[in-house]
Structures are given as structure tokens and as C-alpha cells.
Amino acid sequence: MNRPSDKVCIVTFGCQMNKLDSDLLRGELARAGFSCAERPEEADVVLYNTCSVRDHAEHRVLSHLGAYRRRAESEPDFVLGVIGCMAQRMADQLLARFPFVDVVCGTRAFLRVPAYIRRAQQGGGPIVDVGEESPGGRFEFDRAARMRQEDHSAYVSVMRGCDNFCAYCIVPFVRGRESSRPPQEVVREVRRLADDGVREVTLLGQNVNSYGGGLEPPVGLADLLERVNGVDGIERVRFVTSHPRDMTDGILRAMAGLEKVCEHLHVPAQSGSDVVLGRMRRDYTAAQYRDMVARARELVPGLMLAGDFIVGFPGETERDFRLTLRLLREVRYQQSFIFKYSPRPGTAAARWEDDVPDRIKRERNQALLVAQEEVDTERRAGMVGRRVEVLVDGLSKADERHLSGRTRGNDIVVFDPPQGARPENLTGRLVTVELTDSTPLTLFGRLSGRG
Ligand code: SF4
Structure with missing residues (x-):
């Protein structure tokens, strides 16, 4: 049986890599005798697996941490940890601002987290490890033990x-x-x-x-x-x-x-302007990016593309931005992830003036979102009538009477389960769906075959 202080909740911010790290760490914690809690309130150990890619993600974590002050002061057994990219980047700042944080562990020391929690439970000062790879390397996590979502x-x-x-x-x-x-x-x-x-x-x-x-x-x-x-x-x-x-x-x-x-590629362009791409040190021009897209579409029939864009990079002019907008429209992405630039301390660009006003960044961000929605709405409407292979994820989150899954091109499809069948039985199966309708975010269809 677990001691009361053996329930751990990991709150994850950021990319798929972080989500995977959290899954792997749950496996490690289980092997070390900890159990998982879904929510921080139910846990005696709360770990924040953090992201430093954007200013906004860091601010969200900082505001979460601040809310633990009272709990940390009133519950001596409670353990609060910050792990991952923010821990790696700003361990000292974190501890100066939140002295009640017990464990600060960077991206290369995840294997040591269970031992650090045990040490923290015994009291003493904060434990900081932003050092080298754990012995055996981080790929040595026991994959079988991990907790998948x-x-x-x-x-x-x-x-x-x-x-x-x-x-x-x-x-x-x-x-x-x-x-x-x-x-x-x-x-x-x-x-x-x-x-x-x-x-x-x-x-x-x-x-x-x-x-x-x-x-x-x-x-x-x-x-x-x-x-x-x-x-x-x-x-x-x-x-x-x-x-x-x-x-x-x-x-x-x-x-x-x-x-x-x-047939799906996530291949960020970041900008459509050669001047901006050069300053970003991306090592390609917009023309080379277009060539790559044409080559990919020629060699991989039915290819879907997802892209990333940053607006408001230092020095980005209205003309630069128009070139980005044009690229987004031309490539006709299935999905675009659009971000407002924010300087990241330590990077080359952080030394340059962040000279595009926030209002302009927001306008450009919005303009790209609108263009992407137009492109995507048209693309989805063009798919109606086709039969597509869908891997069933489970019941639709929006309406549990329906099933939801993804095409090979990573489009979400919602469809009715077969009559009389238990819908959950199709989860994880490949089925064929005939597409009957589309909205900006979802395709709808009817089941026309099972894999
Ligand atoms: S390719 Fe560039 S944007 Fe992507 S992770 Fe590496 S440095 Fe960052």
C-alpha cells in the first residue's frame, strides 16, 4: 500500500516531447513505488514538466507555482518540483522567486527524479540537478512500464x-x-x-x-x-x-x-520572407521551401502539410509579413501553428530589439489565422464524398453518441457507430468512412467498412 505521500501528479506544458517525457517518468515513478494522481489537489507530490519555447508558456508555469506558497508552507510533507526546460534554463531564478520549490531537475536528469522526491520527503534544502545525462542515458527508461495516455x-x-x-x-x-x-x-x-x-x-x-x-x-x-x-x-x-x-x-x-x-508532414516554414528567414538562420529561402513542397507533393500523392509561422520577428516589415501570408495561402496547409515572436534569453535574436509592437504582432497573428481557416475550410469541403481510412480514437469528446478518429492525413473525422454495436469496441481499429459534411475543424461521415 502507498504511503500518503506517494501520490504524484505531473502537470505537463509544451510539446509532444514533453508529453512523452511525462509518460516515461510516470513509468519510472511507478517502478519506484509511487502512484499517479490525476489532479494536483489529490497528490502529495506535484511536478511541473515545463516548456521554455515561448514566453507565454513560462509565464503560465510561474503563475501556477505562485499558487502553491500556502500549501508548501502549511504541509511539511508536500513536495513541489519543477522539471524540464524551465528548470534547465532558469534554476536559480526559480528558487529565488519560489524558495518553497523542493526539486529543480533539468532535461537531462529525469531518471534521477524519483530519488530526488524521496530525498525531498525527508526534508532539507532544495535539490537542484541541471547537469549531465543520467547514467545509462535517457533512452534507457523502461518503456514497458510507462503510463500512456x-x-x-x-x-x-x-x-x-x-x-x-x-x-x-x-x-x-x-x-x-x-x-x-x-x-x-x-x-x-x-x-x-x-x-x-x-x-x-x-x-x-x-x-x-x-x-x-x-x-x-x-x-x-x-x-x-x-x-x-x-x-x-x-x-x-x-x-x-x-x-x-x-x-x-x-x-x-x-x-x-x-x-x-x-501521408502527413509537419514542416515549419516560419516566414515567407528571405530577409527574415536569413535573420532567423533557417538556412533556406522561401523559393527553396516552395520547391521542397512541390517535390514532396509530387513524390507523395495525397500528402497533407502542417506548418509553423512566427509573426513579429525582429525587423519584420509589413512587406515581409505579406510574403508570409502569401506563402501560407499558396501552400494550402492542412493546419498551421502560428505564434507571436517573444525573445528567449540566451538566443541570438534576444540580443536584437524586439521592435514589432505587440498590437501589430496580434494583427498579423490574426490575419494568418483567418487565412488558414479559409484555406482549410475550402480544403475540407473538397473532401466531402470521399471514402477515407480512419483510425478510431474513441468516443467523440463533443458528443459521446459519436465516434471520432483520424485520417492518414491527420484530419479529425466524426461518425456514427454501427447500429447495435458497442462504440468503444471500435477504438484502435481501422475503419473506412464516407465523408458527408465538413466544418472548419471537423469532417463528418458515415461508416462504410471495417478494417
Ligand atoms: S530546428 Fe531550429 S526551431 Fe527547430 S528545434 Fe532546432 S533550433 Fe529550434
Whole structure:
């Protein structure tokens, strides 16, 4: 039986990499005798797994931490921890502002978190570890023990860090340099996941196209996709995030030729202006990005693209912004993630004047959102009448009488369960759905076949 102080809640901010880290850490904590709580109020140990990519994400964590002052002071056994990117970037500042935080543990020391919690439970000063990789490396987490959020779909980390040093980005500073996981280890994990009922895996890397750097014998993302495609029981394979410069024909041909690899790419452009791209140190021009998109669409029929854009980068003029808007309209993304620039201390761009007023950033942000919605509404309407393969995620969150799932192109589809059937029985199955209607965010359809 757990002691009262063995219930841990992890609150996760940020990207899929952080969500995966939280899942992995839950597995480690379970092995160390802790149990999980869904909500912080139910837990005696609360860990914030944090994100430093944007100012806004950091502010949200800071405001959450402030709310624990009274609890930390009145409950001596309560343990509060900050882990991940913010811990790595600003450990001293965190402790100066929130002296009641017990554990501050950076991105490279997750394996040591359970031991730190035990130490913190025994009292003493705050424990800070923003040092090197845990012994054995962070890929040594016991994958079988991890607590996944979904049964049929899983993220698999294939590499960490980034060597690109884009001028605005904090990732190389908090996550370190690129390091790839050997392919046989990735495949072993995917096999275990398949045995555990997983049908879809998403291979994760901050810069996944450059997978394999430093590995011997040499191996690339295309080889890895082929190996993962060969794992029995897995029905779909995805990978994120791609750098436009590193999108080789070999990767695109592998996508086209391997039946389980979905026709979907997340390949951030960030800007449509060569001047801004140059200052961002993205290492491609808008024309090269357009060429990459054309090549990808030619080699991978039916390809869907998701993109990222930053508005209000230092020095971005109205003309620069118009070029971005034009690129977004031309490429016709399935989805765009649009962000207002905020300086990240320590990056190259943080030394430049943040000279685009917030009002202009908000206007540009809004203009891109509107353009994306127009593009997407038209695209979805054009899909009505088609039959598509859907992996069923479960009951629709908006209305539990319906089922919801995703196409290979990552569109959400809502449809009715078969008459008389228990809808949950279809979760994790591939079905064919005929699309009958569309809204800006969702496609609707009727079941026309089961996988
Ligand atoms: S490639 Fe991505 S993760 Fe790497 S520095 Fe650039 S924006 Fe950051």
C-alpha cells in the first residue's frame, strides 16, 4: 500500500516531447513505488514538466507555482518540483522567486527524479540537478512500464536535441545537441508497444529528418521508417518535426513506398520572407521551401502539410509579413501553428530589439489565422464524398453518441457507430468512412467498412 505521500501528479506544458517525457517518468515513478494522481489537489507530490519555447508558456508555469506558497508552507510533507526546460534554463531564478520549490531537475536528469522526491520527503534544502545525462542515458527508461495516455497510439523518441541554433529558438540550449537512438532499440520499443496493443506510432525528434547523425553503421530516417514499417501489429507510422532543408528525396520516397507511413508532414516554414528567414538562420529561402513542397507533393500523392509561422520577428516589415501570408495561402496547409515572436534569453535574436509592437504582432497573428481557416475550410469541403481510412480514437469528446478518429492525413473525422454495436469496441481499429459534411475543424461521415 502507498504511503500518503506517494501520490504524484505531473502537470505537463509544451510539446509532444514533453508529453512523452511525462509518460516515461510516470513509468519510472511507478517502478519506484509511487502512484499517479490525476489532479494536483489529490497528490502529495506535484511536478511541473515545463516548456521554455515561448514566453507565454513560462509565464503560465510561474503563475501556477505562485499558487502553491500556502500549501508548501502549511504541509511539511508536500513536495513541489519543477522539471524540464524551465528548470534547465532558469534554476536559480526559480528558487529565488519560489524558495518553497523542493526539486529543480533539468532535461537531462529525469531518471534521477524519483530519488530526488524521496530525498525531498525527508526534508532539507532544495535539490537542484541541471547537469549531465543520467547514467545509462535517457533512452534507457523502461518503456514497458510507462503510463500512456492512449492505448492504441504512442510517441516514440528517436532522437534528442538540435544542432541548428535557429536565432529565436531555446531548444538547443535546454535540450542539448542532437543525439540519435540506435535503430534496433527503436524497433525493439515499437515491437513492445505493438504487443501492448498500440497500432500507431509517431517517431519524435526536434529535427527528425537528421535522424542517425553520429550512429555507426550509418543510418537515416528513411531506413528507420522502413524498419518500423516492418513491425507486425503496427498499422500507422508518423514522424515529427521536419526541417525543410533536410527533407531528402530518400525520405519522401520511403513515405510513398511504405504502406504504413502516413501521408502527413509537419514542416515549419516560419516566414515567407528571405530577409527574415536569413535573420532567423533557417538556412533556406522561401523559393527553396516552395520547391521542397512541390517535390514532396509530387513524390507523395495525397500528402497533407502542417506548418509553423512566427509573426513579429525582429525587423519584420509589413512587406515581409505579406510574403508570409502569401506563402501560407499558396501552400494550402492542412493546419498551421502560428505564434507571436517573444525573445528567449540566451538566443541570438534576444540580443536584437524586439521592435514589432505587440498590437501589430496580434494583427498579423490574426490575419494568418483567418487565412488558414479559409484555406482549410475550402480544403475540407473538397473532401466531402470521399471514402477515407480512419483510425478510431474513441468516443467523440463533443458528443459521446459519436465516434471520432483520424485520417492518414491527420484530419479529425466524426461518425456514427454501427447500429447495435458497442462504440468503444471500435477504438484502435481501422475503419473506412464516407465523408458527408465538413466544418472548419471537423469532417463528418458515415461508416462504410471495417478494417
Ligand atoms: S530546428 Fe527547430 S528545434 Fe532546432 S533550433 Fe531550429 S526551431 Fe529550434
